[in-house]
Amino acid sequence: MKEQFFPYIQNLQDQITQKFESLDHLGQFKEENWERPEGGGGRTRVLEKGAVFEKGGVNISAVHGELPKSMQDYFKVGESTFYACGLSLVIHPKNPMVPTVHANFRYFEMYNKQGELQDQWFGGGLDLTPYYLIQEDVQHFHQCCKNSCDAFDASFYPSFKKQCDDYFWNTHRNEARGVGGLFFDYLKPTETISLQDRYDFVTKVGDNFLNAYVPILQRRKNYRYTPQQRTWQEIRRGRYVEFNLIHDKGTLFGLKTNGRIESILMSLPSHVQWKYDFQPENGSEEAALIAVLEQPQEWV
Amino acid sequence: MKEQFFPYIQNLQDQITQKFESLDHLGQFKEENWERPEGGGGRTRVLEKGAVFEKGGVNISAVHGELPKSMQDYFKVGESTFYACGLSLVIHPKNPMVPTVHANFRYFEMYNKQGELQDQWFGGGLDLTPYYLIQEDVQHFHQCCKNSCDAFDASFYPSFKKQCDDYFWNTHRNEARGVGGLFFDYLKPTETISLQDRYDFVTKVGDNFLNAYVPILQRRKNYRYTPQQRTWQEIRRGRYVEFNLIHDKGTLFGLKTNGRIESILMSLPSHVQWKYDFQPENGSEEAALIAVLEQPQEWV
Numbered sequence: 001m002k003e004q005f006f007p008y009i010q011n012l013q014d015q016i017t018q019k020f021e022s023l024d025h026l027g028q029f030k031e032e033n034w035e036r037p038e039g040g041g042g043r044t045r046v047l048e049k050g051a052v053f054e055k056g057g058v059n060i061s062a063v064h065g066e067l068p069k070s071m072q073d074y075f076k077v078g079e080s081t082f083y084a085c086g087l088s089l090v091i092h093p094k095n096p097m098v099p100t101v102h103a104n105f106r107y108f109e110m111y112n113k114q115g116e117l118q119d120q121w122f123g124g125g126l127d128l129t130p131y132y133l134i135q136e137d138v139q140h141f142h143q144c145c146k147n148s149c150d151a152f153d154a155s156f157y158p159s160f161k162k163q164c165d166d167y168f169w170n171t172h173r174n175e176a177r178g179v180g181g182l183f184f185d186y187l188k189p190t191e192t193i194s195l196q197d198r199y200d201f202v203t204k205v206g207d208n209f210l211n212a213y214v215p216i217l218q219r220r221k222n223y224r225y226t227p228q229q230r231t232w233q234e235i236r237r238g239r240y241v242e243f244n245l246i247h248d249k250g251t252l253f254g255l256k257t258n259g260r261i262e263s264i265l266m267s268l269p270s271h272v273q274w275k276y277d278f279q280p281e282n283g284s285e286e287a288a289l290i291a292v293l294e295q296p297q298e299w300v
Numbered sequence: 301m302k303e304q305f306f307p308y309i310q311n312l313q314d315q316i317t318q319k320f321e322s323l324d325h326l327g328q329f330k331e332e333n334w335e336r337p338e339g340g341g342g343r344t345r346v347l348e349k350g351a352v353f354e355k356g357g358v359n360i361s362a363v364h365g366e367l368p369k370s371m372q373d374y375f376k377v378g379e380s381t382f383y384a385c386g387l388s389l390v391i392h393p394k395n396p397m398v399p400t401v402h403a404n405f406r407y408f409e410m411y412n413k414q415g416e417l418q419d420q421w422f423g424g425g426l427d428l429t430p431y432y433l434i435q436e437d438v439q440h441f442h443q444c445c446k447n448s449c450d451a452f453d454a455s456f457y458p459s460f461k462k463q464c465d466d467y468f469w470n471t472h473r474n475e476a477r478g479v480g481g482l483f484f485d486y487l488k489p490t491e492t493i494s495l496q497d498r499y500d501f502v503t504k505v506g507d508n509f510l511n512a513y514v515p516i517l518q519r520r521k522n523y524r525y526t527p528q529q530r531t532w533q534e535i536r537r538g539r540y541v542e543f544n545l546i547h548d549k550g551t552l553f554g555l556k557t558n559g560r561i562e563s564i565l566m567s568l569p570s571h572v573q574w575k576y577d578f579q580p581e582n583g584s585e586e587a588a589l590i591a592v593l594e595q596p597q598e599w600v
Contacts, residue, residue, distance in 0.1 A: 032577070046576045055576070172555040238568070245545035246555065255472040255546065262577040268538070270575065274568040276346045276355070277332070 001120065001195055002083060005107045005203075006062050009087040010043075012105070012206050013060045016089065017045050019210055020058070023217065026051035029058070034260050039065035044263045048270065052098075052221050056091035057266035067110070070256050075110070080118070083109040087206070088250070090267040091213075096233035097223040099130035099137065099178070100240065101213045102267070104250070105206045120195065122202045123185035126209055127164055128216075129178030129240060131233040133289045137216040138179050142299035144212035145182045148205045152197070160184045165296040170243050175293040177243045181212075232286050234273040241268055301420065301495055302383060305407045305503075306362050309387040310343075312405070312506050313360045316389065317345050319510055320358070323517065326351040329358070334560050339365035344563045348570065352398075352521050356391035357566035367410070370556050375410070380418070383409040387506070388550070390567040391513075396533035397523040399430035399437065399478070400540065401513050402567070404550070405506045420495065422502045423485035426509055427464055428516075429478030429540060431533040433589045437516040438479050442599035444512035445482045448505045452497070460484045465596040470543050475593040477543045481512075532586055534573040541568055 017029045027050020035041035042061030047053050062085035072080065086106030093100065103126035110119040128141045142161070149156035164183035169176055182205065189195040244251045244267055254264035280286030317329045327350020335341035342361030347353050362385035372378065386406030393400065403426035410419040428441045442461070449456035464483035469476055482505065489495040544551050544567055554564035580586030 030576075048576055055574075057576070172561055241541065241572075242545060242565075245542060246552075252546075261472055265542075265574065266576055268574040270573055272572045272574070273570055274355075274565065274572070275570065276330075276348055276357070276566050277562040 001107065001199065002062075002085060002109065005199060006085045008203055008206070009060050009085065009105060012087055012209075013043065013045065013058055016210060017047075017058050019214065020047065020053065020056065020091070023214070023221075024050040024052040027053050032263075034263065036061075036063050036065075036260070038258075039063060042260065042263060044260070044266065046266050050094070052093060052095070052217070054092050054094040055266075055270040056089070057263070058087070058089040059263050059266065060087045061085065061263070068256075068258075071253065074253075077110065077118075079113055081111045081113075081115070083111075086124070088267075092237070092269045093217065093221065095221055095223060096131040096225050096229045097134070097220040098217055099128045100237075100269070102127055102129070103206075103209050105202055107202075120188065121185070122187040122198050124202060124205065125160065125164055125181060125183035126205070126212065127168055127178055127181035127183070128213075129236075130289065131236050132229070132285055133179075133292055134220070137220070139299050140215060141179075141181060141212050144208050145205075146300050148201075148208045149182070151204060152201050156184075156201075157182075168243065170239060170247065172246065173239060173242070175239075175290065176296055177240060177293075179292065179299070180296060231273065232280075234269075234271055235275060235278055236289075237269040237272045238274045241272055244268065301499065302362075302385060302407065302409065305499060306385045308503055308506070309360050309385065309405060312387055312509075313343065313345065313358055316510060317347075317358050319514065320347065320353065320356065320391070323514070323521075324350040324352040327353050332563075334563065336361075336363050336365075336560070338558075339363060342560065342563060344560070344566065346566050350394070352393060352395070352517070354392050354394040355566075355570040356389070357563070358387070358389040359563050359566065360387045361385065361563070368556075368558075371553065374553075377410065377418075379413055381411045381413075381415070383411075386424070388567075392537070392569045393517065393521065395521055395523060396431040396525050396529045397434070397520040398517055399428045400537075400569070402427055402429070403506075403509050405502055407502075420488065421485070422487040422498050424502060424505065425460065425464055425481060425483035426505070426512065427468055427478055427481035427483070428513075429536075430589065431536050432529070432585055433479075433592055434520070437520070439599050440515060441479075441481060441512050444508050445505075446600050448501075448508045449482070451504060452501050456484075456501070457482075468543065470539060470547065472546065473539060473542070475539075475590065476596055477540060477593075479592065479599070480596060531573065532580075534569075534571055535575060535578055536589075537569040537572045538574045541572055544568065 027047040029045040029047045032044045040063035044059045046057045048055050064083040067080040067082045088104045090102045105124040107122050112118050146157040160182040164180040167183045187198045251264055327347040329345040329347045332344045340363035344359045346357045348355050364383040367380040367382045388404045390402045405424040407422050412418050446457040460482040464480040467483045487498045551564055
């Protein structure tokens with residue numbers, strides 16, 4: 001399976017970065033190939049100061065070796081070796097009318113001390129973080145998520161949509177990071193679903209990523225905005241930073257297992273503000289966003 | 301002891317906020333009194349957009365009640381009640397030539413289920429986070445720290461200085477948050493040191509806070525700086541955010557024990573930047589700062 005999935009994410013990284021570069025006449029991805037001392041490595045592509053994209057990273061990695069102690073505890077296994085590969089992206093557009101988007105597609109294999117395969121699964125998803133709520137855009141994004149799911153199983157979308165709302169929850173703020181999308185993990189083969197079926201599903205979601213996001217970007221990237229709207233975007237980006245540094249399991253594992261810091265923290269936006277006790281005005285568009293973040297909605 | 305220490309920090313908050321207001325003709329502290337549903341409360345004072353101070357908070361609180369489960373585990377005790385009071389401040393000046401400063405002075409009491417006092421201790425310290433390294437300033441700050449300590453015990457400064465370097469260590473970056481100062485915790489009475497001695501020491505350090513910081517502020521607050529130096533300051537502030545959200549025990553306990561979010565996160569700077577893989581030029585002043593953060597120094 002790793003010989004099938006890793007080439008897939010290599011190719012997906014190419015497709016996504018080419019598409020984004022074609023949409024931004026100023027920005028170009030800077031590529032960095034890195035190696036992990038303990039085994040494996042990755043290809044990081046980061047774009048900064050584009051016309052459309054203020055900062056974005058589309059990274060792939062394939063790492064293997066001894067499972068670090070902290071991850072042994074997390075997975076409740078003894079000494080093991082592992083293989084993990086995945087694509088991870090975060091895009092912070094400049095225009096506050098364009099949402100931030102995040103996606104991740106990953107595959108994991110775990111081996112015992114004798115090198116025998118013990119477990120294998122897929123994980124991933126995609127989610128949207130708007131600064132201003134434009135119903136049509138959120139509905140489009142969720143409809144694409146649902147379409148990818150419904151081709152496989154009618155229970156997938158409601159289940160993975162809820163897992164997404166649950167996962168991207170800023171507990172200390174009592175609000176969602178954004179308007180969600182899909183989140184799935186530990187997608188293992190079952191009696192009726194083969195590992196190949198899991199691959200087909202995850203790659204279907206991956207193939208649909210650009211369809212889910214690019215139309216929104218194209219519709220909104222030239223919208224006019226005020227300095228006040230820009231400030232609101234930077235304040236909300238602060239909540240994004242809070243989630244990623246306090247709650248996000250992927251970020252914290254990366255930091256605790258000696259991952260490549262700059263590849264992990266490329267997810268943080270370029271310009272961020274924290275104002276003390278900032279509250280949007282009652283009835284404002286900003287307050288309308290908060291209301292939806294406090295109470296996740298059904299979009300399709 | 302709480303009847304002695306809480307009035308002390310109330311008074312110290314007044315002294316510090318009055319002094320800072322007198323140094324900033326634009327900025328004024330906004331005061332907020334808050335109550336903790338489970339018992340106690342606090343008085344938060346935050347100043348934003350001053351001429352000298354870009355953002356700063358000087359907060360006191362006195363809270364009590366059942367010890368939350370997560371803190372029972374942390375302190376390795378069973379069901380208990382507690383009392384805790386303290387002053388906590390973080391000042392982010394506008395001018396990159398003026399360091400950020402943090403200080404905290406706190407007192408803790410722990411009771412068993414029968415309401416009998418089981419344990420009591422002081423904790424706290426102060427530390428400096430410069431954006432440009434001006435030896436004279438760092439030496440002055442550490443000399444003040446040492447003076448407060450030496451009046452009590454010659455072993456205090458070396459011990460609490462080292463604890464400060466160890467505590468404010470950004471493990472994922474392999475560098476210190478700043479140039480340190482003092483950090484102490486669990487200062488309990490011993491056979492030769494009474495609780496009153498502990499009080500005398502902690503309040504001595506508190507009384508010396510303004511002496512340690514204000515002369516630096518006055519010397520540097522009108523220094524000229526370039527937009528590039530401002531950008532560097534905002535990038536370094538990103539490391540401050542990373543430390544507080546990933547590693548700082550006080551912040552994380554606050555967030556996990558239902559503290560008042562806006563009082564806890566007032567420590568975050570107003571404007572922050574993250575650039576991908578930013579490296580200062582060899583031989584630059586920025587590189588000189590990093591060298592010292594990677595390898596904590598003896599200053600006095």
